[in-house]
Amino acid sequence: MAEREYVRLTHTRSRSVFGIVSTARSNLWLGIDHVLCIETTGYTETYKRFYYRDIQALIIRKTESWKILAAILGLVAALFGLIALFGGDPIVAWIFGSLGGLFLLGAIIDLAAGPSCACYLRTAVQVEEVPSLIRVRRARKALERLRPLLAEAQGRLAGDELASRFREWMAAETGAAPGGAAAPVMAAEDPNAPPRVMP
Amino acid sequence: MNSPLLCPRCKATLTEAEVNRAELTPCHSCGAPLQVEVYPALFRRVTPGRDGEALVVEDEASCFYHPQKKAVVPCDACGRFLCALCDCELHGEHFCPGCLETGKRKGRIKRLENERTLYDSIALALATFPLLIFYFTVVTAPMALFVAFRYWNAPRSIVHRTKIRLVLAIILASLQVGGWAVAIFFLTTRAGSHG
Numbered sequence: 001m002a003e004r005e006y007v008r009l010t011h012t013r014s015r016s017v018f019g020i021v022s023t024a025r026s027n028l029w030l031g032i033d034h035v036l037c038i039e040t041t042g043y044t045e046t047y048k049r050f051y052y053r054d055i056q057a058l059i060i061r062k063t064e065s066w067k068i069l070a071a072i073l074g075l076v077a078a079l080f081g082l083i084a085l086f087g088g089d090p091i092v093a094w095i096f097g098s099l100g101g102l103f104l105l106g107a108i109i110d111l112a113a114g115p116s117c118a119c120y121l122r123t124a125v126q127v128e129e130v131p132s133l134i135r136v137r138r139a140r141k142a143l144e145r146l147r148p149l150l151a152e153a154q155g156r157l158a159g160d161e162l163a164s165r166f167r168e169w170m171a172a173e174t175g176a177a178p179g180g181a182a183a184p185v186m187a188a189e190d191p192n193a194p195p196r197v198m199p
Numbered sequence: 200m201n202s203p204l205l206c207p208r209c210k211a212t213l214t215e216a217e218v219n220r221a222e223l224t225p226c227h228s229c230g231a232p233l234q235v236e237v238y239p240a241l242f243r244r245v246t247p248g249r250d251g252e253a254l255v256v257e258d259e260a261s262c263f264y265h266p267q268k269k270a271v272v273p274c275d276a277c278g279r280f281l282c283a284l285c286d287c288e289l290h291g292e293h294f295c296p297g298c299l300e301t302g303k304r305k306g307r308i309k310r311l312e313n314e315r316t317l318y319d320s321i322a323l324a325l326a327t328f329p330l331l332i333f334y335f336t337v338v339t340a341p342m343a344l345f346v347a348f349r350y351w352n353a354p355r356s357i358v359h360r361t362k363i364r365l366v367l368a369i370i371l372a373s374l375q376v377g378g379w380a381v382a383i384f385f386l387t388t389r390a391g392s393h394g
Binding site for chain 2: 004005006008029033036038040042043044045046047048049053054055056057058059060061062118120122123124127129136140143147150154155156157159162163165166167168169170173
């Protein structure tokens with residue numbers, strides 16, 4: 001059997017924690033030299049490729065939406081539970097009890113999945129949100145699988161070397177010499193600078 | 200781009216203390232818990248694009264698009280000579296802008312493909328969803344069969360995907376068409392026997 005070109009990195013996820021009813025879904029696949037992000041509506045697929053050699057940074061930002069979702073699901077479950085308890089009619093109790101149970105199950109699954117997050121992938125030309133990584137635990141697992149592929153494509157830097165390179169890079173980006181005052185840069189010194197009116 | 204590394208929430212420039220930590224670290228500006236990993240590509244300088252080199256000797260090979268510029272490479276798709284400006288390199292292959300555009304439009308260069316229609320999902324949806332209101336299947340079942348047969352060999356998803364949806368769509372739609380045929384046959388024969 002021929003080897004498959006892509007290996008699944010994440011399962012298909014809705015574009016947000018609250019997107020239970022949404023049809024827009026996203027997932028990630030690992031290719032030979034790139035990460036493939038597939039966004040699907042169910043009937044069409046859109047592809048975005050992030051080449052390992054181009055990925056500059058991965059950012060995970062923990063969000064609070066998992067708590068909000070769990071609270072909403074829990075409240076609805078409690079409401080249905082109360083109706084089931086004090087509704088009187090056994091049929092009403094069964095219907096609302098079952099619905100309450102479903103919402104409670106949703107809340108438990110949400111809490112068990114752990115903290116939610118937003119994940120961003122930075123290249124030289126874009127900062128792209130990765131919609132399929134919406135849980136911290138899953139994002140870290142994906143990161144674990146990506147790390148060796150990125151190291152293979154870009155090389156590996158030791159911790160202190162990376163820190164010093166980052167300091168140098170920050171100094172160059174912000175225009176400040178490391179540990180010193182910013183050196184004034186004249187527009188005329190840059191041969192690639194577009195023509196401009198100086199203040 | 201090579202702009203500073205920013206907090207995705209407050210857009211404050213991240214510092215060394217917030218980068219490459221094993222755990223979530225609060226942003227120094229907004230306090231959002233962040234885990235930032237940077238890789239060597241961040242420090243790589245972006246090389247500026249090359250210009251075409253002007254012809255020096257008259258009989259030198261020149262660019263197809265710029266006759267005054269020296270050819271440096273042939274297009275891997277059409278064989279036209281290209282100068283450094285027209286040479287679009289794509290993972291070791293060289294294309295002229297025309298072939299790159301055609302390859303993208305016609306799906307010949309798989310790496311440039313950024314959208315596909317999932318005809319198998321469409322066929323399956325046509326064969327299943329209308330079952331909720333059964334009368335619609337008189338129209339949708341033949342449509343599902345048409346889509347399934349018409350796009351049997353069309354490329355499916357870019358990642359591995361079997362033909363199971365198409366097979367299911369054909370089976371379900373065939374059953375629906377068969378059901379309608381039987382129903383119409385009985386209705387016409389009963390009407391005939393009463394008449």
